[in-house]
Amino acid sequence: MTPDLSVSIGPISLGRPAMLASGILGISMEVFNRIYRNGAGAVVSKSLSKEPWEGYANPTIVGIKGGYLNAVGLSNPGAPYFAEMIKPNKDVPIIVSLVGSIEDEFEFMVKQFENCNVTAYELNLSCPHVEKVGLEVGDDPKLVTKIVSRVKSVAKAPVIGKVGLGTTNYLDTVKAAIDGGADAITAINTIRAMGIDVETQRPILSHKIGGLSGPAIKPVAVRCVYEIASKYDIPVIGCGGISSWEDALEFIFAGASAVQVGSAVGDRWIDVFSEINDGIANYMKKKGYSKMSEMVGLAKRF
Amino acid sequence: MQSVSKTPSIRIIEKVIDETPTVRTFVISDANLADVLPGQFAMVWIPGVNELPMSVMVIPEKGKAAFTVRKRGVSSTALYDLKAGDQIGVRGPYGNAFDIKDGKIALVGGGTGLVPLLRLAKFAKPTNDVTILMGSKSKDEVFFEDAANQILQNNKHQVIACTEDGSYGEKGFVTDVLAKLAQTTKFDAIYTCGPEIMMHKVVQLANSKGIFVQASLERMMKCGIGICGSCCMDEVMVCHDGTVFDGEFLANSKEFGHTHRAKSGILENY
Numbered sequence: 001m002t003p004d005l006s007v008s009i010g011p012i013s014l015g016r017p018a019m020l021a022s023g024i025l026g027i028s029m030e031v032f033n034r035i036y037r038n039g040a041g042a043v044v045s046k047s048l049s050k051e052p053w054e055g056y057a058n059p060t061i062v063g064i065k066g067g068y069l070n071a072v073g074l075s076n077p078g079a080p081y082f083a084e085m086i087k088p089n090k091d092v093p094i095i096v097s098l099v100g101s102i103e104d105e106f107e108f109m110v111k112q113f114e115n116c117n118v119t120a121y122e123l124n125l126s127c128p129h130v131e132k133v134g135l136e137v138g139d140d141p142k143l144v145t146k147i148v149s150r151v152k153s154v155a156k157a158p159v160i161g162k163v164g165l166g167t168t169n170y171l172d173t174v175k176a177a178i179d180g181g182a183d184a185i186t187a188i189n190t191i192r193a194m195g196i197d198v199e200t201q202r203p204i205l206s207h208k209i210g211g212l213s214g215p216a217i218k219p220v221a222v223r224c225v226y227e228i229a230s231k232y233d234i235p236v237i238g239c240g241g242i243s244s245w246e247d248a249l250e251f252i253f254a255g256a257s258a259v260q261v262g263s264a265v266g267d268r269w270i271d272v273f274s275e276i277n278d279g280i281a282n283y284m285k286k287k288g289y290s291k292m293s294e295m296v297g298l299a300k301r302f
Numbered sequence: 303m304q305s306v307s308k309t310p311s312i313r314i315i316e317k318v319i320d321e322t323p324t325v326r327t328f329v330i331s332d333a334n335l336a337d338v339l340p341g342q343f344a345m346v347w348i349p350g351v352n353e354l355p356m357s358v359m360v361i362p363e364k365g366k367a368a369f370t371v372r373k374r375g376v377s378s379t380a381l382y383d384l385k386a387g388d389q390i391g392v393r394g395p396y397g398n399a400f401d402i403k404d405g406k407i408a409l410v411g412g413g414t415g416l417v418p419l420l421r422l423a424k425f426a427k428p429t430n431d432v433t434i435l436m437g438s439k440s441k442d443e444v445f446f447e448d449a450a451n452q453i454l455q456n457n458k459h460q461v462i463a464c465t466e467d468g469s470y471g472e473k474g475f476v477t478d479v480l481a482k483l484a485q486t487t488k489f490d491a492i493y494t495c496g497p498e499i500m501m502h503k504v505v506q507l508a509n510s511k512g513i514f515v516q517a518s519l520e521r522m523m524k525c526g527i528g529i530c531g532s533c534c535m536d537e538v539m540v541c542h543d544g545t546v547f548d549g550e551f552l553a554n555s556k557e558f559g560h561t562h563r564a565k566s567g568i569l570e571n572y
C-alpha cells in the first residue's frame with residue numbers, strides 16, 4: 001500500500017507535508033503553479049503589507065557557511081495587488097502571509113482576499129514594532145493577541161501565527177497567539193544575524209543585520225517545535241533548515257504536523273519537494289506507517 | 303566542475319578601460335569568473351552602494367575577468383566612477399549558458415548586451431561562421447568592434463556596426479539590418495542580448511523563419527541564485543532557469559517583450 005502523505009494541521013488539510021516557506025520565490029501565480037506541480041503541499045506567499053514595499057538595497061541575500069543571510073526588507077507588491085493576482089486561482093493551496101504592525105492593517109489586508117481562494121493566513125509576527133524601537137511585534141504578547149483575534153474575527157480561512165526568536169521568550173508569543181485564537185503555529189522565522197566582510201571590514205548586507213536561515217538554524221528550529229508541541233495543545237508547522245526528507249521527519253518527530261522549506265530551494269532547487277515526498281513515503285513503507293499523523297511527535301515519548 | 307560562490311569575495315580593480323563616454327570596462331583577477339560560460343553572470347557588490355547583476359566580459363589574459371558597465375542610475379554610476387585600485391565584491395557565476403549550434407550563426411546585440419555575446423564568440427567552434435551585429439544610436443556609442451574582430455580572428459566572421467543615425471557602419475536599427483541580411487543569408491542559429499524590445503523583434507524574426515534562436519534576459523535580481531523570486535518571468539526564475547531562453551519558450555511567454563517586475567514585485571510595462 002502506498003503511504004498517505006496528506007496532513008492535517010488543525011483545520012487545514014493538505015495533500016503533501018512540505019510547503020514552500022514565505023518569502024521564497026513567492027511573487028507570481030505561475031511560479032506557485034509550478035512549485036505545486038513539483039510536489040509542494042501548499043505555497044506560502046511572501047509576507048504582504050498594506051502598501052507595496054521596495055525593500056532594502058542589495059546585498060539583500062548572500063550565502064554563508066551553513067546557510068544564508070537575508071535582509072530583503074520585506075519587499076512585496078502589497079496585499080491588494082497580490083489578492084487581484086490570485087483571484088483566478090482554483091487549484092493551488094495558497095497560504096497568504098501578512099505582515100503589519102497594528103490590527104487595523106491586518107483587517108484591511110484580510111478584506112482584500114474576500115473573493116480569493118485562501119487556504120489559510122499566516123501572520124508574520126517578526127515585523128518591527130512601531131512604538132518600541134528595536135522590538136518586533138512578536139515581542140509584545142498583548143499586541144500579538146490583539147492582532148490574531150482581530151484577524152480571526154474577519155477571516156474565513158484558518159489563521160496561523162508564525163514566530164521567530166525575538167527578544168522576549170518566543171513561547172510567550174506562542175501563548176499570546178493561542179489566546180488570540182490561532183489555529184496553528186509556524187516555527188521558526190530566520191534568526192537575527194550578521195556577516196562582516198573581512199577585506200573591507202563592512203557588514204555584507206546593506207541593512208547590516210538580517211536573518212539567518214538554512215542548515216545552521218535547523219537544530220534550533222527542531223528544539224523550538226519540540227518545546228511548543230510539548231507545552232501547548234496546538235498544531236505546529238516546522239520550518240528552518242529543512243533540505244531533505246530526513247530533516248523533514250526530524251521536525252515531524254519533534255511534534256510538527258507539517259513542514260515548510262525555504263533556503264533549500266537555493267541549494268536543491270524546487271526538486272527538493274518531490275525528494276522530500278518520496279523519501280518520507282519510502283521511510284513509511286519501510287517502518288510500516290500508513291498515515292503521517294502516526295509519526296507526529298514520536299520523539300516526545302522518550 | 304565550475305565552482306559557484308554565494309558569498310561576495312573582494313577583488314581589486316586593476317584596470318579601467320573607457321569604451322565610450324558612458325561605458326567603461328573594469329578588469330579584475332578572478333580565475334573562477336575568467337572562465338564562465340557565455341550567458342552566465344556575477345553579482346557585483348559596490349560596497350556601501352548596491353549589488354548589481356553583471357555579465358562577465360572576456361579578457362585575453364589568463365585568470366582575468368571584467369565587467370563592462372553603462373552608467374544609468376545611481377548604482378551603475380557609482381560602479382562606473384570607480385578607479386583602478388578600488389574594491390568590488392563578486393559572487394557567482396550564476397545562470398545557464400547559450401547552446402552554440404554548428405554552422406552560420408548571428409549574434410545580435412546592443413550596448414552592454416554585447417558582453418555575453420562576445421563570450422559566446424570566444425566559445426564558438428572553429429567551424430562556426432560568425433556574424434556580429436552591434437546596434438547603437440550613433441558613432442560615439444560604438445564599442446567592442448576591435449574586441450570582436452580579435453576574439454574571432456581564427457573564425458570566418460564579419461562584424462557589422464549599425465547606427466540609428468547612420469553616422470557609422472550600416473544605417474538603421476540592428477533588427478532591420480538583421481532582417482535584410484536574413485533574406486539572403488541562411489543562418490543556422492541567432493543569439494541575442496540587449497534591450498528587451500530589440501530581443502523581442504529578433505526572436506519574432508527568427509521564429510517566423512524557423513531559425514533556432516536564444517536570448518539572454520534581464521530581470522530585477524536580488525539573490526541571483528533562485529531564492530527570492532524577484533527575477534521571475536511567467537513561471538521561470540531568470541537567474542536560475544536562464545538567463546538564456548529558447549525562442550520556442552519565449553514565443554509562449556506572456557511577459558517577454560511586454561512586462562518586467564519592479565523592486566516590489568509589481569509588473570510594469572516596458
Ligand SMILES: Cc1cc2nc3c(=O)[nH]c(=O)nc-3n(C[C@H](O)[C@H](O)[C@H](O)COP(=O)(O)OP(=O)(O)OC[C@H]3O[C@@H](n4cnc5c(N)ncnc54)[C@H](O)[C@@H]3O)c2cc1C
Binds near residue numbers: 354545
Ligand atoms: C543578468 C544581467 C546581466 C547584466 N549585465 C550587465 C552588464 O554587463 N553591464 C551593464 O552595464 N549592465 C548590466 N546589467 C544591468 C545592471 O544590472 C543594472 O540593471 C543597470 O546597471 C542599472 O542599474 P542602476 O541601479 O544604476 O539603475 P537604476 O536607475 O537604479 O534602475 C534602472 C533599471 O535598472 C534595472 N535594475 C536596477 N537594479 C537591478 C537589479 N538588481 N537587477 C536587475 N536589474 C536592475 C531595473 O530595470 C531598473 O528599472 C545586467 C542585468 C542583468 C539582470
Ligand SMILES: Cc1cc2nc3c(=O)[nH]c(=O)nc-3n(C[C@H](O)[C@H](O)[C@H](O)COP(=O)(O)O)c2cc1C
Binds near residue numbers: 021068162188
Ligand atoms: C530571502 C528570504 C526571504 C524571507 N522572507 C520572509 C517573509 O517575507 N515572511 C516570513 O514570514 N518569512 C520569511 N523568510 C523566512 C522563511 O520563511 C523561513 O522561516 C526561514 O528562512 C527558515 O527556513 P529555511 O531555513 O528553510 O529557509 C524569508 C527567508 C529568506 C531566506
Ligand code: FES
Binds near residue numbers: 539
Ligand atoms: S534573483 Fe532571486 S530568484 Fe532570481
